[in-house]
Amino acid sequence: MPLATTDPTAVDLSAVDEYLGSAPGSVSDLELLLWALVGWALVLDIVLTAYGLSIGLVERNPLMRQAIDTFGLAALGLAKAGAVGVALVFRLLWPEYAIVAPLGLAVPWVLAVLFNAALLASL
Template identity: 50%
Template sequence: MSSEGAFLRHRLPGDVTPVDLERLLWGVVVLALAADIVTTFVGLRIGLSESNPAARGAIEGHGLAGMLALKAFAVGVGLICRLLLEHKYRPIVPAGLAVPWLAATVLNVYAISSAL
């Protein structure tokens, strides 16, 4: 049995390349980040409290600018770590940022709807 000429290809469904996927996921990051910030501040306005201690400290100390700085720091860390990965694995970085922010948004919306 010969493995000459055999190779593994990483293909996504529908001819989506890892670059396309990463681009799409960075768009999701932007939307998730904005949604998390908006729903957080809506919740704070109606009397809810921030449960994340780092975000709570940033908001209490610096308001919206503190929250934006915290999010920018997270994105910056992701961008630096992205450089350490092979191209085909780079979509994991925006996915790792978007998923928790989307989850936070869902929880925020639930808390807001429960409080109203």
């Protein structure tokens, strides 16, 4: 009967996969936290943009400025909903990169919220 040997350098990656949400069918606490951050940033960005526009500031993104001029603030909500939709499709197609989808939205949107809040506070 052969003896089983264990490799002392082997690492069980299942715990890492579970933490990052990349195990099939799993959603990690970190990923849920990031999706919550995405939702928070989405709402705050729309609210701060609406407030800024109401006091006479101008949207700096020329495409979004044209869309807002044409369709109102609904254009901003639709653009953000479209971005979330693309991120969700990415997350479903490549679950091994589950953390990338909310992170890719959370980082720029939180930065936009911080920038807008700082700009409004400086007025």
